[in-house]
Amino acid sequence: MQIIGELAMREKFVVIGNGMAPGRVLENLLEVAPDRYEITIFNAEPRVNYDRIMLSPVLSGEREYEDIIIHSDDWYANHGITLHKNKPVIDINRQAQRVTALDGVTASYERLLIATGSNPIVIRISGYELPGVLCYRDLDDVNAMLAASEKGGRAVVIGGGLLGLEAAAGLHARGMQVSVIHLSDTLMDRQLDSAAGFLLQRAIEKRGIVVHTQANTRAIVGSNKVTAVELDDGTRIAADIVVMAVGIRPNTALAEAAGLAVNRGIVVDDSMRTSDERIFAVGECVEHRNQCYGLVAPLYEMAKVVAERLLDSETATYLGSTTSTKLKVTGIDLFSAGDFADGDDREEIVLRDAAKGIYKRLVLQNEKIVGVVLYGETRDGAWFFQQLRDASDVSAQRDSLIFGQSYAGGTQLDPTAAVAALADDSDICGCNGVCKGTILKAIGDRGLTSIEDVRSATKASSSCGSCTPLVEQLLMLSLGETYSPAAVQAMCPCTDKGHDEVRRLIIAKRLKSIPELMQQLEWQTSCGCAKCRPALNYYLLATWPGEYEDDEQSRFINERAHANIQKDGTFSVVPRMWGGITSPNELRAIVDVADKFSIPTVKVTGGQRIDLIGVKKEDLLAVWSDLNDAGMVSGHAYGKALRTVKTCVGTDWCRFGTQDSTGLGIRLEKHLWGAWTPHKIKLAVSGCPRNCAESTCKDVGVVCVDSGYEIHYGGAAGMELRETKVLCTVKTEQEVIEYCTALIQMYREQAHYLDRVHKWAARVGDKTINEQIVEDSQRRRELFQRFDIAQRTAQKDPWAEQAIGKHKHEFLPLVKFTKVAEEIM
Amino acid sequence: MIEATFEWVDIGGLSEIPPRGSRQVKVDNYAIAIFRTADDRVYAIEDRCPHLGGPLSQGIVHGTAVTCPLHSWVISVESGKVLGSDTDCVRTIPVRKDNGRILLRFPFYSEQVA
Numbered sequence: 036m037q038i039i040g041e042l043a044m045r046e047k048f049v050v051i052g053n054g055m056a057p058g059r060v061l062e063n064l065l066e067v068a069p070d071r072y073e074i075t076i077f078n079a080e081p082r083v084n085y086d087r088i089m090l091s092p093v094l095s096g097e098r099e100y101e102d103i104i105i106h107s108d109d110w111y112a113n114h115g116i117t118l119h120k121n122k123p124v125i126d127i128n129r130q131a132q133r134v135t136a137l138d139g140v141t142a143s144y145e146r147l148l149i150a151t152g153s154n155p156i157v158i159r160i161s162g163y164e165l166p167g168v169l170c171y172r173d174l175d176d177v178n179a180m181l182a183a184s185e186k187g188g189r190a191v192v193i194g195g196g197l198l199g200l201e202a203a204a205g206l207h208a209r210g211m212q213v214s215v216i217h218l219s220d221t222l223m224d225r226q227l228d229s230a231a232g233f234l235l236q237r238a239i240e241k242r243g244i245v246v247h248t249q250a251n252t253r254a255i256v257g258s259n260k261v262t263a264v265e266l267d268d269g270t271r272i273a274a275d276i277v278v279m280a281v282g283i284r285p286n287t288a289l290a291e292a293a294g295l296a297v298n299r300g301i302v303v304d305d306s307m308r309t310s311d312e313r314i315f316a317v318g319e320c321v322e323h324r325n326q327c328y329g330l331v332a333p334l335y336e337m338a339k340v341v342a343e344r345l346l347d348s349e350t351a352t353y354l355g356s357t358t359s360t361k362l363k364v365t366g367i368d369l370f371s372a373g374d375f376a377d378g379d380d381r382e383e384i385v386l387r388d389a390a391k392g393i394y395k396r397l398v399l400q401n402e403k404i405v406g407v408v409l410y411g412e413t414r415d416g417a418w419f420f421q422q423l424r425d426a427s428d429v430s431a432q433r434d435s436l437i438f439g440q441s442y443a444g445g446t447q448l449d450p451t452a453a454v455a456a457l458a459d460d461s462d463i464c465g466c467n468g469v470c471k472g473t474i475l476k477a478i479g480d481r482g483l484t485s486i487e488d489v490r491s492a493t494k495a496s497s498s499c500g501s502c503t504p505l506v507e508q509l510l511m512l513s514l515g516e517t518y519s520p521a522a523v524q525a526m527c528p529c530t531d532k533g534h535d536e537v538r539r540l541i542i543a544k545r546l547k548s549i550p551e552l553m554q555q556l557e558w559q560t561s562c563g564c565a566k567c568r569p570a571l572n573y574y575l576l577a578t579w580p581g582e583y584e585d586d587e588q589s590r591f592i593n594e595r596a597h598a599n600i601q602k603d604g605t606f607s608v609v610p611r612m613w614g615g616i617t618s619p620n621e622l623r624a625i626v627d628v629a630d631k632f633s634i635p636t637v638k639v640t641g642g643q644r645i646d647l648i649g650v651k652k653e654d655l656l657a658v659w660s661d662l663n664d665a666g667m668v669s670g671h672a673y674g675k676a677l678r679t680v681k682t683c684v685g686t687d688w689c690r691f692g693t694q695d696s697t698g699l700g701i702r703l704e705k706h707l708w709g710a711w712t713p714h715k716i717k718l719a720v721s722g723c724p725r726n727c728a729e730s731t732c733k734d735v736g737v738v739c740v741d742s743g744y745e746i747h748y749g750g751a752a753g754m755e756l757r758e759t760k761v762l763c764t765v766k767t768e769q770e771v772i773e774y775c776t777a778l779i780q781m782y783r784e785q786a787h788y789l790d791r792v793h794k795w796a797a798r799v800g801d802k803t804i805n806e807q808i809v810e811d812s813q814r815r816r817e818l819f820q821r822f823d824i825a826q827r828t829a830q831k832d833p834w835a836e837q838a839i840g841k842h843k844h845e846f847l848p849l850v851k852f853t854k855v856a857e858e859i860m
Numbered sequence: 861m862i863e864a865t866f867e868w869v870d871i872g873g874l875s876e877i878p879p880r881g882s883r884q885v886k887v888d889n890y891a892i893a894i895f896r897t898a899d900d901r902v903y904a905i906e907d908r909c910p911h912l913g914g915p916l917s918q919g920i921v922h923g924t925a926v927t928c929p930l931h932s933w934v935i936s937v938e939s940g941k942v943l944g945s946d947t948d949c950v951r952t953i954p955v956r957k958d959n960g961r962i963l964l965r966f967p968f969y970s971e972q973v974a
């Protein structure tokens with residue numbers, strides 16, 4: 036929750052192209068500085084940003100387009116981004132710093148990002164313009180293929196690379212008769228060696244797809260639509276559609292026309308800038324250090340650098356990437372990386388298991404892995420790839436290397452041993468470039484417990500999903516027995532999202548009401564349940580203070596009635612008694628109220644206050660009104676809120692007191708009261724280490740010492756008994772208030788609803804708390820300020836508000852009838 | 861079962877109950893909970909949880925169910941049944957909406973047979 040700055044002052048940032056690479060730039064950017072730029076996007080495609088790599092599952096019917104949308108229309112709206120769909124940019128005027136789209140719409144920029152992706156290569160043989168000749172690049176292509184496949188018929192795919200094979204498998208799954216025409220003698224020859232290519236070909240043919248290798252297409256035949264494909268050797272293959280998947284070329288025309296340096300792609304330096312300082316480029320359209328990329332992992336690395344540069348980093352650099360490939364055809368396991376051409380100075384290690392259809396090959400040069408091909412069993416892909424990228428010396432384990440990681444250090448039986456042995460910087464998720472260390476850290480620091488949690492925290496396993504088993508093994512490794520892959524850590528049965536994900540999405544999607552949240556996050560019930568609604572109400576309140584309108588009906592009765600319901604349906608009332616100090620006047624008012632309303636029990640509580648128990652609901656308003664008149668306010672004894680600050684007598688009276696514990700307790704309570712928190716929160720201040728206020732079993736406790744104040748947190752004495760941990764020792768009362776407030780705000784922003792401070796602390800880790808509250812003074816002050824902003828609307832006595840009638844309906848029966856009892860009972 | 865002379869009695873306007881909320885109607889010491897759902901349907905059941913007598917009118921209303929404020933049993937305000945139990949239920953009371961008014965049919969008589 037950053038305070039929104041001067042809107043008018045925002046710099047103009049224009050993006051050309053709305054594919055996966057710029058999408059990631061925006062995510063990275065908005066996460067840090069949601070309001071820094073006024074963003075305008077032009078996209079040639081008539082739609083939002085979607086996961087292009089998932090087009091193949093859409094084609095084969097395993098997914099729907101809706102499933103692969105990355106940013107919905109609402110996302111753009113919520114972030115205040117202008118998205119021009121179906122508006123290709125045709126001109127960049129660098130002098131005027133303005134771009135113009137085909138229909139004349141213009142936008143000026145201070146910073147520009149070119150992300151035009153690449154174009155599929157079309158071989159201009161005779162007949163290439165006939166209806167029925169398609170490419171495979173975007174959703175329109177998929178839709179055209181789907182339309183054609185509805186009638187069944189024959190498809191010819193030109194190109195036996197990754198895209199061609201995915202298209203072929205998809206069309207075959209849709210019921211077409213499919214042939215693949217491939218120029219070289221093995222499929223995917225750019226990624227596979229001939230042995231693996233051969234195995235792949237067999238697997239493809241076994242499905243009923245015909246493969247022609249060493250085949251060059253001479254012409255596409257047809258008069259007003261395609262009817263066949265003719266090969267160099269004269270073979271004719273009948274076709275209702277032809278899909279050309281022979282490669283891609285960076286889409287540089289626009290940049291070239293604008294006079295930017297262009298080679299094969301748009302040339303960028305390590306800061307991702309083009310030859311014009313104001314213009315960045317990212318994605319497949321880019322050429323960096325003579326290299327163009329056609330996979331998302333490197334594009335995401337570029338995107339990170341672009342975002343950091345947009346945030347004025349002087350140091351963020353992109354240094355190039357090593358890539359690996361997987362084929363997304365269900366039932367075929369294939370992994371390849373690096374270079375596996377034969378050579379005099381190269382040696383290879385090969386493992387084949389014909390019965391199981393397994394083929395593995397490592398190419399070594401100077402005792403280092405330079406190429407990996409795995410077919411039929413790709414479990415060790417990540418491990419080999421890591422050693423390849425690190426250029427590790429593998430001579431010591433040469434003999435067992437090919438058997439994979441399991442054998443690397445002797446025998447292993449534990450399925451997680453393999454992933455345990457991976458280095459921290461091993462890539463787990465290739466699509467999103469997330470390494471093992473990042474995932475483990477996220478699991479540990481943020482208490483992640485499910486694959487969904489990991490996806491939302493790190494993006495690992497959120498794209499093609501092929502690393503899901505590895506991520507699950509990491510979860511198993513970190514959580515041991517407690518992790519069972521099937522366990523859904525959902526908030527409640529109304530959703531399969533966990534608390535963290537919901538909290539994250541409230542911010543990311545700028546969700547500001549419960550109905551909106553339930554719609555956007557696909558709640559599975561019409562209006563939630565008694566478990567999720569109070570949690571959502573709190574999360575929204577804590578995220579958008581002053582803006583979110585509290586939903587009374589999503590609060591437990593105690594918080595609606597500002598009193599504790601008793602077993603007989605009556606209520607108990609606890610007025611606040613600051614720091615446990617009261618006065619004859621207050622006591623008199625309490626006695627009067629007890630008399631006037633015939634309150635049966637008056638009890639001294641364990642929290643140093645007085646509880647009036649057994650008040651009829653109808654009397655609550657009048658009881659409060661009388662207590663208000665005597666200057667007392669609600670004690671929130673009923674709320675997920677600040678309860679009590681217990682104190683001892685301290686220097687005022689006690690012969691051992693080192694500081695004014697009573698006074699400090701009162702000041703703390705006056706500062707903190709009224710704030711809503713994930714669970715109730717209790718404080719105490721003791722005047723010396725004898726600790727008479729029991730500070731060491733409170734959510735936040737202070738123990739005064741000669742030299743100042745020892746701040747404690749994470750204690751509890753309820754269902755679980757917890758001793759506090761020491762956060763730090765400070766010198767002044769003002770510091771105590773600042774540190775405690777910042778800690779409580781951090782808890783408010785991060786905890787799961789109904790987790791006490793100690794549970795939250797166990798989840799995020801004491802180290803993180805220490806870093807953010809003690810070491811990072813800037814952050815501490817920001818937390819402190821955010822708390823104070825929230826208090827502006829929260830610190831109001833609910834009794835005063837309600838006693839004047841805001842929620843009168845809550846306290847009175849709709850109507851009262853008098854009837855003869857026997858008639859009814 | 862004794863049949864009484866049923867009459868529909870106007871107990872108030874729909875707007876007097878918050879959506880996803882409830883109000884009590886008291887007949888001497890007998891309490892009836894009137895519920896208004898998010899989509900403005902109205903139900904009436906006895907305001908007594910079959911568990912330990914919790915006042916259901918004080919619970920959180922979700923869908924056509926209410927969660928008892930005392931120990932969180934969930935009760936269908938439509939059928940009176942305790943969800944997840946085959947036997948426990950609360951008495952339902954005839955209620956209807958008419959032009960923004962809520963009409964309840966009572967006095968009603970005990971249906972106790974045993």
Ligand code: SRM
Nearest residue numbers: 599607639640641642643644672678751752753754755791
């Ligand atoms: C009134 C009081 C008992 C007393 O007569 O002394 C009390 C009464 C209740 N406690 Fe307590 N607790 C009272 C001090 C405590 C203490 C001691 C303390 O605060 O110093 C503890 C242990 C310390 C702690 O919180 O860690 C305590 C641990 C609990 C717990 C367990 C919390 C936990 O995290 O394990 C609950 C259950 C809950 O909140 O979910 C609970 C819940 C309750 C509830 C609210 C049960 C309920 O939901 O109805 C009781 C409400 C009674 C009422 O209507 O007022 N009460 N309760 C005490 C009020 C203190 C005050 O002045 O506000």
Ligand SMILES: Cc1cc2nc3c(=O)[nH]c(=O)nc-3n(C[C@H](O)[C@H](O)[C@H](O)COP(=O)(O)OP(=O)(O)OC[C@H]3O[C@@H](n4cnc5c(N)ncnc54)[C@H](O)[C@@H]3O)c2cc1C
Nearest residue numbers: 052054055056079087088123124151152318319329330331
């Ligand atoms: C079917 C398929 C499967 C794939 N599978 C994988 C895989 O498994 N793993 C992997 O890593 N990668 C895969 N890829 C590659 C991956 O999708 C791309 O690398 C990535 O999407 C490129 O992102 P980009 O943002 O650079 O470009 P794109 O996603 O191509 O986006 C460029 C956008 O810019 C628009 N545009 C172009 N010119 C203009 C203009 N003048 N004005 C406005 N807009 C313009 C285009 O319409 C397009 O929407 C696959 C690609 C395809 C097509």
Ligand code: SF4
Nearest residue numbers: 601602640641753754
């Ligand atoms: S310990 Fe607390 S919750 Fe339990 S009966 Fe006593 S007051 Fe109630």
Ligand code: FES
Nearest residue numbers: 909912914928931
């Ligand atoms: S009284 Fe309703 S659940 Fe116990």
